[in-house]
Amino acid sequence: MSLTIAVIVGSLRKDSFNARLADALAKLAPDGIEFRRLRIDDLPLYNQDDDASPPAPVQRLKQEIRDADGLLFVTPEYNRSIPGVLKNALDHASRPYGESAFVDKPAGVIGVSVGAIGTACAQQHLRTILAYLDMPTLAQPEAFLKADDVLDDDGGIAGSSREFLQQWMDAFLDWVKHHA
Secondary structure, three states, X not given: OXXXXXXXXXXXXXXXXXXXXXXXXXXXXXXXXEEEEOOOOOOOOOOHHHOOOOOHHHHHHHHHHHHOOXXXXXXXXXXXXXXXXXXXXXXXXXXXXXXXOOOOOOEEEEEEEOOOOOOHHHHHHHHHHHHHOOOOEOOOOOOEEEHHHHEOOOOOEOHHHHHHHHHHHHHHHHHHHHHO
16 A cells, blocks of 8 residues: 655754754654655745735645654754644644645654654644544654664664664554554
8 A cells, every 4th residue: 555644844943853853753654654754844834814816835835744644743842842843834724714735644653852852742732633633643652752862973773773663663653544
């Protein structure tokens, strides 16, 4: 079965740990699974006044989400929550009311940070938002990852984390297949 997974990375940093994780996770998928990183850095701040005529980057984002079989959110944690750029993307793609691109799209949530609790708080906040957006979201296994333990110097997954992340990826893809 071929699948298209839209990937939204909640970080804009050039050498983002989460962008590196997203790229490394894609390499764990079998043939036939296409991962497409969606651009969110060009979205204007959400303004309800623009709902009737959304800017081109918003229209593009919504179409890319609609075209995907599932979504993978890979996010850092900022101040115990999700980054503003990610919240802005969620607001754009879910508005106006009744025209959300997210409805019934299966999702997975993962993230990596330098802190000991990984991105636990951000993931829980994101799960609350995704539930409201009517997205079936993989609940288990959860993955709260510390960058030094997970990413190697070559942009891949460190050997000690590979088996766990392979299990996570397999569960996520099974989730998407089940809901696609």
